[in-house]
Amino acid sequence: KKYIQYPAENLREILQNVAKRQGVSNMRKLGHLNNFVKLLCSVGHSEEKLGFTYEEMIICLRLALLNEAKEVRAAGLRALRYLIRDSSVLEKVLGLQVDYLIARCIDIQQSNEIERTQALRLARKMITVNALLFPSSVTNSLIAVGNDGLHERDRMVRACIAIICELSLKNPVVVAQRGGLSTILKSVTDCQLSRINEALITTILHLLNHPHTRQYVRSDVELEQILAPYTDFHYRHSPDIAEGQLKEDREARFMATKMSIVASFRSWSGKWCNLQSFSF
Numbered sequence: 001k002k003y004i005q006y007p008a009e010n011l012r013e014i015l016q017n018v019a020k021r022q023g024v025s026n027m028r029k030l031g032h033l034n035n036f037v038k039l040l041c042s043v044g045h046s047e048e049k050l051g052f053t054y055e056e057m058i059i060c061l062r063l064a065l066l067n068e069a070k071e072v073r074a075a076g077l078r079a080l081r082y083l084i085r086d087s088s089v090l091e092k093v094l095g096l097q098v099d100y101l102i103a104r105c106i107d108i109q110q111s112n113e114i115e116r117t118q119a120l121r122l123a124r125k126m127i128t129v130n131a132l133l134f135p136s137s138v139t140n141s142l143i144a145v146g147n148d149g150l151h152e153r154d155r156m157v158r159a160c161i162a163i164i165c166e167l168s169l170k171n172p173v174v175v176a177q178r179g180g181l182s183t184i185l186k187s188v189t190d191c192q193l194s195r196i197n198e199a200l201i202t203t204i205l206h207l208l209n210h211p212h213t214r215q216y217v218r219s220d221v222e223l224e225q226i227l228a229p230y231t232d233f234h235y236r237h238s239p240d241i242a243e244g245q246l247k248e249d250r251e252a253r254f255m256a257t258k259m260s261i262v263a264s265f266r267s268w269s270g271k272w273c274n275l276q277s278f279s280f
Helices: 007-019 026-043 054-064 070-083 087-095 098-106 113-133 136-148 157-170 172-177 180-190 194-208 223-231 243-267
Strands: none
Touching: 007 026, 007 054, 026 054, 026 070, 054 070, 054 087, 054 098, 070 087, 070 098, 070 113, 087 098, 087 113, 098 113, 098 136, 113 136, 113 157, 136 157, 136 172, 136 180, 157 172, 157 180, 157 194, 172 180, 180 194, 180 223, 180 243, 194 223, 194 243, 223 243
16 A cells, blocks of 8 residues: 555655665665565556656666675566566667666576576566567677586576577577577587477578578578588587597487487478588
8 A cells, every 4th residue: 555655755765775875785675676566566657656757767776787786686687677568668778778787697607596587587578578679788698608508507508598599589680690590500409308409490490481581591501500410520519528428429419410300301391402502
């Protein structure tokens, strides 16, 4: 009832405490950020009722992403996720360059799982609201984790690759420009789980299936990565693989690429017979 009766006063107190550099403990800031979410759920997103513009709220919430405590940063990301309800709010968030802070939260030390999870959930919300506005800064962080996360035993690597696949279907331009399609295909050779493997290669095949997105897939370079274990006698997936593990690693690549090749033939038979590049 308090939130409904005096939303402007409550929001003023929340934003003041979140924005203060000193005199407010991290636990209190965490509580205020959680109350911000409750306020939005109770009152709605009307600027008139809340008494503040979206820009003012975003500027204050942005400071939470610079806090030294990962719990406060995670709560700030959660608050932003609830605040972004349409394209106009998302444009304001990007205009205030909050996307660079979101990218920083994704590409941070692996132990900060609570923060990284909230950052990935916020990234998915941005795709849902308007994928065409999705920033390249966050795309770069997702691709960086997708490329190197498996070797570093990053638990978020599959989540990042899943988001890259989702973004590829809704905004292939930003993914292709940042090399994300190559990341997806590289993940194909890393995955021996049939359903995940098929989902990855189907993302690429979906782009190939439509004339307006086919241009983003370099079939003579990127797509033929999955053929490399069969056509390159000296194929080595990573230079860090020890000689004693090379045979076992190669067998794993054979299994993974076999799944993707079978899925490709089932949905795009004859794709490898590319007469323009004489590829196969």
